[in-house]
Amino acid sequence: xxxxxxxxxxxxxxxxxxxxxxxxxxxxxxxxxxxxxxxxxxxxxxxxxxxxxxxxxxxxxxxxxxxxxxxxxxxxxxxxxxxxxxxxxxxxxxxxxxxxxxxxxxxxxxxxxxxxxxxxxxxxxxxxxxxxxxxxxxxxxxxxxxxxxxxxxxxxxxxxxxxxxxxxxxxxxxxxxxxxxxxxxxxxxxxxxxxxxxxxxxxxxxxxxxxxxxxxxxxxxxxxxxxxxxxxxxxxxxxxxxxxxxxxxxxxxxxxxxxxxxxxxxxxxxxxxxxxxxxxxxxxxxxxxxxxxxxxxxxxxxxxxxxxxxxxxxxxxxxxxxxxxxxxxxxxxxxxxxxxxxxxxxxxxxxxxxxxxxxxxxxxxxxxxxxxxxxxxxxxxxxxxxxxxxxxxxxxxxxxxxxxx
Ligand SMILES: *[C@@H]1O[C@H](CO)[C@@H](O)[C@H](O)[C@H]1NC(C)=O
Ligand SMILES: *[C@@H]1O[C@H](CO)[C@@H](O)[C@H](O)[C@H]1NC(C)=O
Ligand SMILES: *[C@@H]1O[C@H](CO)[C@@H](O)[C@H](O)[C@H]1NC(C)=O
Ligand SMILES: *[C@@H]1O[C@H](CO)[C@@H](O)[C@H](O)[C@H]1NC(C)=O
Ligand SMILES: *[C@@H]1O[C@H](CO)[C@@H](O)[C@H](O)[C@H]1NC(C)=O
Numbered sequence: 162x163x164x165x166x167x168x169x170x171x172x173x174x175x176x177x178x179x180x181x182x183x184x185x186x187x188x189x190x191x192x193x194x195x196x197x198x199x200x201x202x203x204x205x206x207x208x209x210x211x212x213x214x215x216x217x218x219x220x221x222x223x224x225x226x227x228x229x230x231x232x233x234x235x236x237x238x239x240x241x242x243x244x245x246x247x248x249x250x251x252x253x254x255x256x257x258x259x260x261x262x263x264x265x266x267x268x269x270x271x272x273x274x275x276x277x278x279x280x281x282x283x284x285x286x287x288x289x290x291x292x293x294x295x296x297x298x299x300x301x302x303x304x305x306x307x308x309x310x311x312x313x314x315x316x317x318x319x320x321x322x323x324x325x326x327x328x329x330x331x332x333x334x335x336x337x338x339x340x341x342x343x344x345x346x347x348x349x350x351x352x353x354x355x356x357x358x359x360x361x362x363x364x365x366x367x368x369x370x371x372x373x374x375x376x377x378x379x380x381x382x383x384x385x386x387x388x389x390x391x392x393x394x395x396x397x398x399x400x401x402x403x404x405x406x407x408x409x410x411x412x413x414x415x416x417x418x419x420x421x422x423x424x425x426x427x428x429x430x431x432x433x434x435x436x437x438x439x440x441x442x443x444x445x446x447x448x449x450x451x452x453x454x455x456x457x458x459x460x461x462x463x464x465x466x467x468x469x470x471x472x473x474x475x476x477x478x479x480x481x482x483x484x485x486x487x488x489x490x491x492x493x494x495x496x497x498x499x500x501x502x503x504x505x506x507x508x509x510x511x512x513x514x515x516x517x518x519x520x521x522x523x524x525x526x527x528x529x530x531x532x533x534x535x536x537x538x539x540x541x542x543x544x545x546x547x548x549x550x551x552x553x554x555x556x557x558x559x560x561x562x563x564x565x566x
Contacts (some may be wrong), residue, residue, distance in 0.1 A: 163278040166378065167259075174347045174392075174428065174430070175221070175390065175392065175393065175395040175419065175422070176388075176390055176392045176429070176511050177327055177389055177414055177418070177419050177420040177422075178283075178388075178390075178418075178419055178499050178500070178501075179296070179417070179418050179419075179499070179500040180282075180283040180417045180418075180419070180497030180498060180499055180500065181400045181416050181497060181498060181500050181503045182413060182414055182415070182416070182495065182496075182497055183278075183282070183496040183497055183498050184495070184496050185413035185493055185494070185495045185496075186231075186256075186493065186494040186495075187229070187231075187413065187492065187493035187494070188225060188229045188231075188402070188493075188566065189225055189229075191225060191231040191337065191491070191493075192214070192223060192225075192231065192254075192290055194256065194286075194553075195219040195254040195255065195256050195448075195469070195557045196255045196256075197211070197212065197213045197214040197217055197252065197253070197254060198253040198255060198488045199211060199212055199214075199216065201248060202248075202251075202451050202454060203453055204513075205298070205454040205455050205456065206402050206454045206494075207251075207298060207451025207452045207453055207454030207455075207457070207458070208247050208248050208249060208451075208452050208453050208454070208458075208472055208476045209235070209249050209250065209251035209306045209451050209452050209468075210248040210249070210250055210251070211250075211252060211449070212250050212251070212252060212254040212447075213214060216250070217250075217252050220236060220238075220250060220510050221234075222234045222235070222236060222250060222251070222252050223252050226307070226490070227370070228492075229234075229492070230289060230490045230491055230492045231489070231490070231492075232251050232252070232488055232489065232490055233448060233450070233485075233488065233489040233491070234251075234252065234292075234450075234487060234488035235249060235250070235251045235252075235292060235297070235450050235452065235480075235484045235487035236249050236250035236251065236480055236484065236486070237480035237482075237483070237484035237485055238309075238328055238358060238480055238481065239272065239480055240478065240479045240480070241476060241477050241478065242477070243473075243477050247472060247476050247477055248476075249450065249452055249476050249480065249484075251449070251450050251451065252448065252449065252450065253447070253448070253449035253450075253451075254306075254446075254447065254448045255445055255446070255447050256277075256445050256446035256447070256448075260322075266391075267301060275323055276330055277306050277440075277443035277444055277445045278303075278389065278443070278444050278445075278446075279389065279442070279443035279444070279498045280389055280391055280392065280438055280494055281389070281391070281438060281498055282389050282496060282499075283386065283388050283389075283417060283419070283496070283497040283498075283499075284386070284387045284389075284446075284495070284496050285384060285385070285386050285408060285493070285494070285495045285496075285497075285541060286301060286317070286318065286319070286384065286385045286386075286387075286491070286493065287340070287382070287383075287384045287492045287493050287494075288301075288377075288382045288383065288385075288490070288491055288492075289378075289381065289382040289491070289492060290377075290378045290382060290486075290489065290490040291319065291373070291374075291377055291378070291382075291489055292450045292486065292487040292488055292489060293321075293324070293373070293374035293375055293377075293378070293465035293486055294323075294475075294483060294484065294486050294487055295323050295324065295390070295450045295463075295466075295468070295469075295471070295474070295475055296323065296349075296453050296457055296458070296463075296467070296471050296472070296475035296476060296483075296542060297322070297323065297450065297452060297457065297484070297486075297487045298320075298321075298322045298323075298450065298451045298452065298453075298454060298456060298457040299319065299320070299321070299445070299449070299450045299453075299487075299489065300317065300319060300447070300448075300449055300450075301318050301319040301320075301442035301446075301447070301448050302315060302316060302317040302318055302319075302320065302443060302446075302447050303315065303316045303318070303446055303447065304379030304442070304444065304446055304447055305441055305442040305446050306442055306443050306444070306445055307442045307443070308442060308484060309502060310333075311333040311334055311335060311337060311358075312343075312442075312533070313441065313442030313443075313444075314331035314332065314334045314338075314351075314440050314442060314444070315327070315332065315334075315362070315442075316331075316332055316334070316387065316444060317330055317331040318331070318385055318387055318396060319364065319373075319385065320414065321373040322456055322457035322462070323457055323462075323465075323467045324374065325373055325374060325464035325466065326372045326373055326374055326524050327366055327367045327368070327372050327373050328366075328367040328372040328377075328398065329353075329364055329365070329366055329367070330350065330360065330364070330365045330367070330396050330426065330427040331361070331362035331363055331364045331365070331494060332357040332362055332363050332394060332435065333352075333357060333358075333430055334357040334440040334441065335358055336358040336525070337358070337435075337440070337455050338357040338363075338434075338435035338436070338440040339355050339357055339358075339434055340352060340355045340357065340363045340365075340428075340429050340434055340435070340479070341362060341429075341430045341432060341433045341434030341435075342355075342433075343430065343432075343433065344428045344429065344430055344434065344492065347425070347430065348365060348424065348425055348426060348427050349368055349369065349424050349425070349426050349456040350365040350366055350367050350368050350426040350427050351365065351366045351368060352364070352365050353365065353366055357435060357440075360369060363491060365396075365426065365427035367398055367426050367427075367442070368426070369398055369399075369400060369403075369426065370400065370422045371383070371398070371400040372398055375486070377400070378486070380400045380401050380402065380417075381400075381401035381402075382400075382401055383398060383399050383400040383401050383403075383404065383547050384399050384401075384404045385396070385397065386408070386412060386419075388419065389444065390436060390437070391431065391438055391439070392430065392432070392437075393428060393429050393430035393431045393432075393433075393434070393435075393437060394437055395425040395427070395428050395429070395430040395443070396425055396426055396427040396428075397423070397425045397426055398426045405421050405422065405423075405503060407421055413493070413495060416497075416500065416512065417497055430498070432487065445528075446494065448489065448537040450487060450489070452470050452475065452476050453475070453476065454472040457471065458471040462553075463535065470476035473481060480542075482564040516532060
C-alpha cells in the first residue's frame with residue numbers, strides 16, 4: 162500500500178532516463194530540413210508576410226552568423242507606408258526533420274518523408290537571443306501531425322508578447338486532456354489554466370528569472386528541455402548561468418541523462434491528467450515571429466506593457482530601431498530518444514517485408530509517426546510506438562517496485 166502511494170507520487174513526475182542523440186539542427190546546416198512558410202499570417206493574424214526560403218535568404222532574415230548560430234529575424238530595413246493592409250516581412254519555419262537513420266540506406270526516403278518526434282523523445286533548444294519589443298510575438302512550439310488541430314496536440318515551449326518579462330508554456334489538445342491537479346507540486350512555474358482543450362490551452366507561467374525578452378538576452382539566453390514521455394510532457398528552462406553541466410558540456414554526440422535536471426518549470430503528468438499517448442501524435446517544430454495579431458495586438462493587452470497603438474506605432478514606418486531586437490539567435494536544437502527505445506545499430510536497415518507487419522524500432526527511433534519507410538500501414542506502426550512506450554513504463558515500474566517493495 163505504502164509502496165503503491167510512493168509509486169503513484171513518483172509517476173506523476175518526469176521519469177529520469179538516458180537519451181541518445183537523434184539529430185542536431187545547428188550551424189551551416191541549420192536551415193536544411195525546415196520548410197519556410199511563404200504566406201501571410203493566416204493563423205494568428207499578425208501584420209507580417211512570411212517569406213519563402215529564397216526571399217528570407219535574399220533579405221538576410223534567415224542566415225548563420227559568424228559565431229555559427231542561426232539568425233531568424235523580422236525585417237528592420239524596410240520603411241513601411243500606411244496602407245489598407247500592412248504587413249512586414251518575417252520568417253516562419255516548420256521543421257521537416259529528415260530521418261538520420263533511414264536516409265542512410267534509402268536516400269529517396271529523404272525527399273519525401275516528413276519526420277516528427279513522438280513519445281519517448283527529448284528535445285533541447287539552446288537560444289542566445291529571442292525577439293522582443295512592442296508588437297513582437299515570438300514563439301517556438303510543436304504541432305501534432307496526422308490529425309486536424311488540435312487532434313494530435315500542440316506543445317508551446319517558448320511564447321510571449323510585447324514587453325512581457327516571463328515565458329509562457331502550454332499544451333493544446335482535445336477535450337479530456339487537462340493538467341493534473343498534482344502537477345502544482347511537481348513544477349516550479351504557476352498554472353494559469355488547467356484545461357488543455359480551451360482556446361488558450363493549459364498555461365503555465367515561468368517563475369525563474371530572465372526567461373523572456375531583454376532580461377533573457379542580457380543573461381546570455383538559456384536552454385529549454387522538453388521530455389515527451391508516456392508518463393507526461395515536462396518542460397525545463399535554465400537561464401544561461403544555471404544550464405546544467407550535462408547540457409553545457411555536451412556535444413551533438415553526447416548522451417543526455419535527465420537525472421540532474423531537477424524540478425521542471427511545467428509538468429503535464431499523464432496520470433490523472435492527460436494521457437499523452439492518446440492525445441499527442443508525433444510533433445513537428447514550428448519557429449516564428451509575428452507582429453501584433455490575435456494576442457500581442459489586442460488593444461487592452463497591448464496597452465498593458467506598450468504605448469500607442471500596435472500597428473500604427475510599430476509596424477508602420479522605419480524598421481529600425483524598433484525591430485533591431487526582433488531576432489532569434491539559436492546555437493542548436495537537438496533531439497534524442499530514450500536509450501531503451503533506441504535501435505541497436507544492426508537493426509537499422511529496414512526491410513520492406515518486415516517493416517510492414519512488424520514495425521522495427523527504427524520507426525520510433527527516427528521519431529517518426531511510426532510509418533516505416535516503404536510501408537503504407539501507419540496503424541501497426543502507431544501500435545509499435547505505444548507498445549514501446551508501454552514497455553518503458555513497465556521498465557520504470559519494475560525498477561521502482563524493486564526499490565520500494
Ligand atoms: C493558411 O494558408 C495556407 C496556405 O495557403 C493554407 O494551406 C491553410 O489552410 C490556411 N489556413 C487557414 C487557417 O486559413
Ligand atoms: C493587420 O493585419 C490584420 C490581419 O490581416 C488586418 O485585419 C489589419 O487590417 C492589419 N492592419 C493594418 C493597419 O493593415
Ligand atoms: C506518416 O508519415 C507518412 C510518411 O510521410 C505519411 O504518408 C502519413 O500520412 C503520416 N501519417 C500520419 C498519421 O501522420
Ligand atoms: C492511454 O492511451 C493509450 C492510447 O490510446 C491507451 O492504450 C492507454 O491504455 C491509455 N492509458 C490509460 C492509463 O488510460
Ligand atoms: C537591424 O537590426 C540589426 C540587429 O538585429 C542591426 O545590426 C542593424 O543595424 C539594423 N538595421 C538597420 C538598417 O538599422
